[in-house]
Amino acid sequence: MKHIASAAALLVLLVAGAAQARNIDLVTLPPRDTVQLTIYNSEDLTLVRETRSVTFKKGANRLEFSWANTLIDPTSCYFRPLAHENEIEVLDTTFPQDRPEVLIWNVDSKFEGQVPVEVSYFTSGISWNADYLMVTNAAETTMALDGYVTVVNNSGEDYEGAQVRLVVGKINLVEKIQQLAGVHAYGGVDLNGVVQEKAKDLKTDALRSTFATYDARSGGMGGGGANALAKQQQREAVIVKEGLSEYFIFTIEGWQTVKTGWSQRMSSFRAREVPFDVLYRYRPHQYGDKPVRFFILANDKPHKMGDSPLPDGMIRVFRENGRDGLTFYVAQSSKYIPINEKIELNVGKDDQIVYERVVLDVGRQNFIYDENHKPEPVVVGWDETRKWQEEIRNYRQKPIKMEIRHVLPGDVTFGMEVPGLKLYDFHTPEYTLDLPASTKKKFTSDGTFLLGRNMKQNRVKLAGQ
């Protein structure tokens, strides 16, 4: 981890009996062995877990943990030994009133010697997001699909050689980490004054030299060493996905360097020759008065995916234009897509497909009257028959399939000679029409509306069903 103007540091205070010097410390600086970032994209939250080796003496040990110019939530700082757990216990944690961004763990140890320990804490300012690149072939039958994750670091801290894990899912927080990071652990006001800055700088300077030594020795955090790092750099980092409770964790293989202020984009998966279907949909209540084109595929094995859910993110769709170049179709945000879920990508309206529906004829019958109305009886109920004509004009050079939803309010009986006619919901017949390349075709359908007092229901009934 490289430090520029900030630091999160663990110091072992050499305690000389009960009488402690107030302003003069003698400390050792155990270097960080590993660091792991677990970044949540649903909240501004990152769990940092770092391991260090600390040498304990028997009896009371004081450990000071400090952070400066970072967005660490002090209430989340946690210390635990990774060995001799039954012999080492944190007795209390002290947040000194006069030294913000510092805590002291008083640790009782029955063991003497070096012990690996883990320090974990929440920080804000690091986020990640997913995005996707789709490039279809010219015939629009298969596509190359690339998924990416981008880690954005605005935490004020450089993270080098860190293991990065990304959490897909929505967690619950009752307070924002960024707010907690700005509040003293006692609940007091943040003391970001000049005096405190000077105090921090002293620690920071001391730490820098330590970490500089460490970096040179190990070739970066994570303990992988120069050889491993060099090997990793010959190819993209592989992202390993695993499910955990209701969440999914993407672990980026190897060790990553994300400097503060930078964003880093990495490939999360690649799928090639992914088959997909093109489906036109006409749903004026949902997509407007023109048919829209969808690319339909699924996050499953037949589509060469399905290893993990696809986090929500922007999908950018291109098409190979058949002239050794690309055509840009659309950029569309996608919701979270679980494994085996369908992916329906709206690539917009297509001017070469025209759909028109008109009422071709209207008739009325079965009148009922309010005979008591003066001066004459009036119509209070009747049936109305409508004949619709739908015309689809396919100006494209390939056949199309169009799915139509026809919302009909009221008490309606709907009939159409088309295979697969069904009700999408209580007032929406749904049917799919096929059209060969470069053709125009007309379809007719009928509806009988029971209106006024004739209306007994609010639903569509399919004729003959």
Next chain:
Amino acid sequence: MRRNRWLMGLVLAATALAVWAQPAAARIKLATLPVRERVEIQLENENATLVEEERVVTLLKGTNHIDFSWTNTQIDKWTILFRPLAVADTVRVINQSYPPGENALVWEVFADNAGPVKVRISYIIGNLRRNFSYRATAENSEKTLTLRTYMRVNNYSGEEFGMAGVWGGIAGIFQKEMGLQEAKEILVAKFAEVPITKKFIFNWQSGQRVPDEPNQRYVIMDYVLKNEGAKGAAAKPAAKPGEEATTLGTFPLPYGKVRIFVKDSKQPPNEAFLGEDWGQFTPIDDEMKLYLGQARDVKVERTVKKNDRTAIHGNLFSQEVIVQYKMQNFKKDALTLDIEEDMNALRNEFCGGGKDHEASWELLAQTTDKSKVERKSAQKVEIHVALPAAPKADEKKPDEVKKPDEVIFLLHLMFKNEW
């Protein structure tokens, strides 16, 4: 590439890793500057312009950092693609990162071998747009016209592309100099001898009233041309003005303004401006209609000859209506007039306005010719009436006035079950 002024640059940084570990503000670079070898501007998507450029970068064996940066241009940095060409997997993009506070990104690329590699970089750029326009020149006979399609490219992107391939989604790719702050109008295609029909339309509801004639409306006229031609003919771009044109029907005609001219009868002919209209997107085999204006040599008078109500029960009734159209054609050519009627509006005229249901109607016997009445929908009816040409003046009696014959058409209707 003038990096210091409007720079959009690709920098191959021959630097050690340690140099890249510096803070963003202190990125020290020793760089080679690969120039663009080929640029193609994809204007097919009217909402987003894609630029694809090819450069040859000389890569070191091992890790290379390629820095792509831009100033004074609106590049969507998340759309930038980097693709090595024809090197299989010997050149791999390890990752890409975005430095803070800069319009730049850095690709970390690993090469198995040292040497030059051609790469293609694609990105969406702003303020580089196109629109289409047409110039239609009709022959004096108004039977055919010559249609020129132009694409106007406005380059306010802040970038100078030099000689670039420009693709508008139709016809071919045009190699053009695309200078900074420059607009260029490109002749995309020229279609000669395109057959046109002239449509004359009378619409009582939407037509403009004739002064002092409450029963008359002006007739309007359209040119109609069909986007069809020899099937299978490849689209041929008219790269040079005046080049012999291809035929229609090889690509959809995009939306754009059409300026319409007509040749007079002089030799050589002069051109007169007839008007302009927005030509709608016209797929292959579909029609483009161009509104020309009013045809004041066609006179139509609409009167209602019958308006009888028959009570059925209570407030339920039927309404019998006869609408008479009296027409005269003062033009020297015969024509077909299309009379458009909105049946809901017509019903509201005689059955009381503000109905919340559609008109239910049928044609009755006194209609002049039912075969000429086309039911477009329950609401819309079109009547096609042939009008003869105005009589020619008698050479022996030039002062004798010969008025055109009046053509009468009756539309006999029953609006059923109204209340």
